Amino acid sequence: MDEESKKEQSMRRGSGSALNAPAAIETEAHSECEGQEHASPRAHSEGHAPGSHKTSEHSIWPVVLSIGLLLLSLGLLNHSVVAAIGGVVILVAIVGWLWQPWVSA
Amino acid sequence: MASTADTWARHQWYETGVWSWVTTTNHKRIGILYTSTSLVFFVVAIAMAMLMRTQLIVPNNTLLGPQAYNQAFTMHGTTMVFLFGMPILSGFANYLVPLMVGARDMVFPRLNALSYWTYVAGGIVLYASFLAGGAPDAGWFSYVPLTSSTYSPSSGMDYWCISIVLLGMSSIAGAVNVLVTILVLRTPGMSFNKMPLFVWATFVNQFIILVALPSLTAAAIMLYLDRHYGTSFFNPDTGGDPLLWQHLFWFFGHPEVYILILPAFGMVSEVIPVFARKPIFGYSFIAYSSVAIGVLSFAVWAHHMFPVGMSLTAQAVFAFTSYTIAVPTSVKIFNWLATLWGGSLRLKTPMLFSLGFIGLFVLGGLTGMSLAVVPFDWQVSDSYYVVGHFHSVLFGGTAFGVFAGFYYWFPKVTGRMLDERLGAWNFWLLVVGFLLTFQPMHVLGILGMPRRIYTYADNMGWNELNLLSTLGGYVIAVSLLLFIWNIIKSVRSGREAGPDPWDGWTLEWATSSPPPEHNFDRQIPVRSHRPLWDEKNRR
Numbered sequence: 001m002d003e004e005s006k007k008e009q010s011m012r013r014g015s016g017s018a019l020n021a022p023a024a025i026e027t028e029a030h031s032e033c034e035g036q037e038h039a040s041p042r043a044h045s046e047g048h049a050p051g052s053h054k055t056s057e058h059s060i061w062p063v064v065l066s067i068g069l070l071l072l073s074l075g076l077l078n079h080s081v082v083a084a085i086g087g088v089v090i091l092v093a094i095v096g097w098l099w100q101p102w103v104s105a
Numbered sequence: 106m107a108s109t110a111d112t113w114a115r116h117q118w119y120e121t122g123v124w125s126w127v128t129t130t131n132h133k134r135i136g137i138l139y140t141s142t143s144l145v146f147f148v149v150a151i152a153m154a155m156l157m158r159t160q161l162i163v164p165n166n167t168l169l170g171p172q173a174y175n176q177a178f179t180m181h182g183t184t185m186v187f188l189f190g191m192p193i194l195s196g197f198a199n200y201l202v203p204l205m206v207g208a209r210d211m212v213f214p215r216l217n218a219l220s221y222w223t224y225v226a227g228g229i230v231l232y233a234s235f236l237a238g239g240a241p242d243a244g245w246f247s248y249v250p251l252t253s254s255t256y257s258p259s260s261g262m263d264y265w266c267i268s269i270v271l272l273g274m275s276s277i278a279g280a281v282n283v284l285v286t287i288l289v290l291r292t293p294g295m296s297f298n299k300m301p302l303f304v305w306a307t308f309v310n311q312f313i314i315l316v317a318l319p320s321l322t323a324a325a326i327m328l329y330l331d332r333h334y335g336t337s338f339f340n341p342d343t344g345g346d347p348l349l350w351q352h353l354f355w356f357f358g359h360p361e362v363y364i365l366i367l368p369a370f371g372m373v374s375e376v377i378p379v380f381a382r383k384p385i386f387g388y389s390f391i392a393y394s395s396v397a398i399g400v401l402s403f404a405v406w407a408h409h410m411f412p413v414g415m416s417l418t419a420q421a422v423f424a425f426t427s428y429t430i431a432v433p434t435s436v437k438i439f440n441w442l443a444t445l446w447g448g449s450l451r452l453k454t455p456m457l458f459s460l461g462f463i464g465l466f467v468l469g470g471l472t473g474m475s476l477a478v479v480p481f482d483w484q485v486s487d488s489y490y491v492v493g494h495f496h497s498v499l500f501g502g503t504a505f506g507v508f509a510g511f512y513y514w515f516p517k518v519t520g521r522m523l524d525e526r527l528g529a530w531n532f533w534l535l536v537v538g539f540l541l542t543f544q545p546m547h548v549l550g551i552l553g554m555p556r557r558i559y560t561y562a563d564n565m566g567w568n569e570l571n572l573l574s575t576l577g578g579y580v581i582a583v584s585l586l587l588f589i590w591n592i593i594k595s596v597r598s599g600r601e602a603g604p605d606p607w608d609g610w611t612l613e614w615a616t617s618s619p620p621p622e623h624n625f626d627r628q629i630p631v632r633s634h635r636p637l638w639d640e641k642n643r644r
Binding site: 057058059060061062063065066067069070073074076077078097102 | 125127128129130214215216218219221222223225226229230233237260263264267268270271274
């Protein structure tokens with residue numbers, strides 16, 4: 001199997017996997033972005049600093065979406081205005097989630 | 106020019122302190138969040154149990170009135186199953202699965218965070234019911250027609266329904282995440298038959314969640330619609346069927362008990378070989394028996410419904426499948442015993458809990474087999490015999506398995522060892538407390554004591570056994586206080602653990618304790634289900 005095919009196989013199998021050989025950091029960077037959620041093209045082109053291992057981005061949108069679900073739930077049980085606010089928060093969170101360029105550094 | 110994302114990511118307040126935990130998508134932090142939150146709910150549920158047991162310590166007691174008692178057992182059951190049992194096992198899975206398969210994180214990190222925060226939202230909704238006129242009070246499985254708007258007019262049941270929907274969404278999202286992570290992020294060389302047994306158990310477990318939870322979610326929505334929007338799913342007066350609720354609930358409810366026990370099986374399968382210094386006996390049998398349990402778990406649900414009036418043929422079929430499901434479980438037990446046989450046993454706390462798990466879970470399993478005998482089940486249905494049985498399997502099984510896993514992996518998570526002496530006290534007190542609390546319940550059930558009664562008359566012959574059971578509950582409470590003290594003391598000043606304090610064999614021990622954010626600095630070839638052993642002993 002030639003080097004290209006090995007890299008390609010590594011990309012498919014090893015996306016997100018840390019146990020790729022050190023020489024494949026650049027490939028690993030690309031495969032991590034694929035294996036994680038929406039990687040922005042910029043992440044690919046900027047690449048990763050050699051030896052850089054930071055993997056986990058932070059994101060406000062999961063907790064915002066959950067707050068929206070909580071408000072929607074409590075609103076259904078108590079007051080429709082609260083439910084409406086919850087619905088708006090959910091929509092904002094979904095848009096924010098999709099809009100957030102997901103960068104694994 | 107820096108992108109908005111780069112600016113966002115580099116902003117200090119986003120990555121430090123409490124805010125960094127709120128916005129984290131790292132599987133290890135989410136695992137810690139799940140475990141910590143579930144332990145808080147565990148303490149709350151245990152407090153409710155202590156109130157109930159204290160109410161029953163003597164006949165005609167007046168500590169809790171009937172309404173308060175009904176709320177206590179409903180919230181105790183709901184909290185233990187949905188806010189402690191499932192989430193703490195999700196916590197273990199979150200932390201360990203990526204490490205064990207050699208990945209850097211879950212495949213969908215933000216979905217992982219959403220699962221956790223939706224679980225918190227579900228817990229808040231459930232407990233908000235106390236502020237809204239009273240908690241749900243119809244039991245954790247909420248049978249109709251008691252839970253209809255006619256017989257439960259207060260809003261407690263509505264909070265239960267909505268909470269269950271949120272918790273179901275959380276679990277299903279988590280299941281998708283874990284399943285895809287195991288399928289696509291295993292390190293090169295780790296085929297399915299080289300995965301750790303905890304990962305096998307988790308894999309099957311998450312499949313069960315994916316198939317079973319929608320049934321409960323649908324049922325909860327249907328109940329809410331019946332209560333508020335005039336639908337007739339469960340109301341016989343308007344064309345519905347109350348038994349439909351029971352089928353929908355138990356189609357989820359029986360697989361649920363395997364959701365709660367399979368990860369514990371996986372934990373014990375990891376601990377026993379390491380502390381017996383022998384490879385697990387019958388790796389393939391243990392792996393495939395998990396699959397068999399997963400499949401068969403969907404074929405036994407109506408054994409919770411033997412007295413409802415089903416045909417004898419239906420009862421016979423479900424009795425047969427209920428006997429059959431004992432086979433793969435027994436396969437595991439025999440393999441664990443065979444692993445212990447001839448091993449060089451190290452009786453550290455994780456091993457003590459694993460041995461306790463085997464003995465106590467078998468006790469509960471045997472009473473389960475007796476309940477599969479239809480005529481006997483007719484006699485003891487809804488009695489304390491059933492309460493004794495399911496606490497034996499869930500406490501003796503799930504809880505002991507979780508304790509084994511907690512003592513085993515605590516050093517990996519924190520970098521510090523838990524105190525062995527406190528651990529041994531924790532274990533022995535828990536064994537004594539378990540036996541004192543739950544074994545008398547089997548006798549009480551046979552003597553005719555129904556479940557869910559808030560008091561009993563003086564002349565029923567139940568006084569001494571209830572007293573014994575309550576004293577056992579206090580022993581359990583002392584044991585749990587010791588456990589909490591052990592955690593606090595060890596996090597502050599426990600002995601440093603190093604990367605591999607137990608001389609383990611799976612990939613999580615190949616990295617530092619606690620692991621770095623990216624999990625691994627080096628690659629280890631995977632040639633068997635004991636990659637670290639192979640590396641340490643390569644010729």
